[in-house]
Amino acid sequence: MPSSSRTTHYHRFIPSEEVQAVEAWVFQPVGEGATEAPGPAEEAPAPASLPPEAVEDIRQQAYAEGFEQGRQAGAQEARDTLEKQFQRQSRELADRVAQVVNQAQQHFDRLEHELADQLLELACDIARQVVRRELTLSMDPLRAVVQEALSLAIDDGRPITLRLHPEDAALLHQADWEPGSTLRIQIQPDNHIARGGCVVEHAQGAVDARVEKRWARAVANLGLEAPWQPGEDADV
Template sequence: MSDAAETEKKARMSAYQRWEMASFDPVPVDRTAADQAALEKHLRRVRDEAHAQGLAQGHVAGQAMGYQAGYDQGYAKGEEEGRRDARAEAARLTSMADAFKTALQAADAVVAEALTSLALDIAQQVVSQHLTLDPTAVLAVARSVIAAEPALSGAPYLIVNPADLPIVEAYLLEELQAAGWTFRTDPDIERGGCKAHAASGEIDATNATRWERVAAALGRSQPW
């Protein structure tokens, strides 16, 4: 091989070898001001995105915590309001029950009063008819006066209506005489009633007086 060919071959090999070795070496970077600005902008964008993502996650977490806190607070408030409403409703129902009870008692009182008045009116009519239809009604009254305790003493005497005198003489004469009683008449005494007088006192068994006692026992003041 000639010297010229050998030299050319070495030159080609050296160039190849230089290219091959250099191809795996780091390429020297010549950063310009524009490249540096672009890099900084990229870094800022990455940082801003990370910050925004962190804020978003924090916001979601805060919302969740706030929702739970609001839920707990609202539940507690609703429960308390429910208890308050229940107490108010119970008080209202109790008041209604008391008012209803009072109304029933008042109604019972009115009904009782009306029934008492009706009963007295009916009783008065029945007694009046009985005294009119039964001429011997005075006998039971007179016997109760004679047997009264304490017994009258000091010349006791029985006063009856003149129309009842024949009845008294026919049925009570022996009893009166045996007890030391006499009898008299008074037209102001209604038939069926009587009075008794003695030195020790007086017994009023007229119809009006006995009726007033019955009405008073029922809490009424109703004349005969």
């Protein structure tokens, strides 16, 4: 290394302008039997290429594995799709069945209600015929109606008019009917009053015991409006 014209003390670094050549320092083994430093590592030999048959086998195996994976994925997707369709169709079918059942139940309820009304009307028709027959065959129902109507009349000492059907009036005369009280009663036949009923008129008002009235009150308790004479309006 050339010396400088000036005295310079270097502690740790050497200026680059004073460096002329650099050589790597290699530590050698100390003592006898020392060997030379190993040279650069030799490159590994390139792997030998596979024969075409092996390459074809690998390719076919990879193809088969990929095909199988794709088949399984496609099958799973198809199963999922079918499952969703089945669930949707099941819900739609259940909704339709529920709708049909609901409509059928409403229809049955309506039929039941209509049938109940028809049965009540039929029962009323039968009862009407039975009552009419009893009123024509026996005087007991008429006597009971007349007695009840007279018991509601106010006795003020003046005559009371008993209006009833002419045939019923004739029956009372033939039976020598007596009211069993001190009331002065005048029997007056009236074609406008149906058989089995009567109207008691007194000074303070009247007691309407016609069959139509009593029948209308009876069927009203059943929730019906069935007149005594078909075609007439019910009058309660």
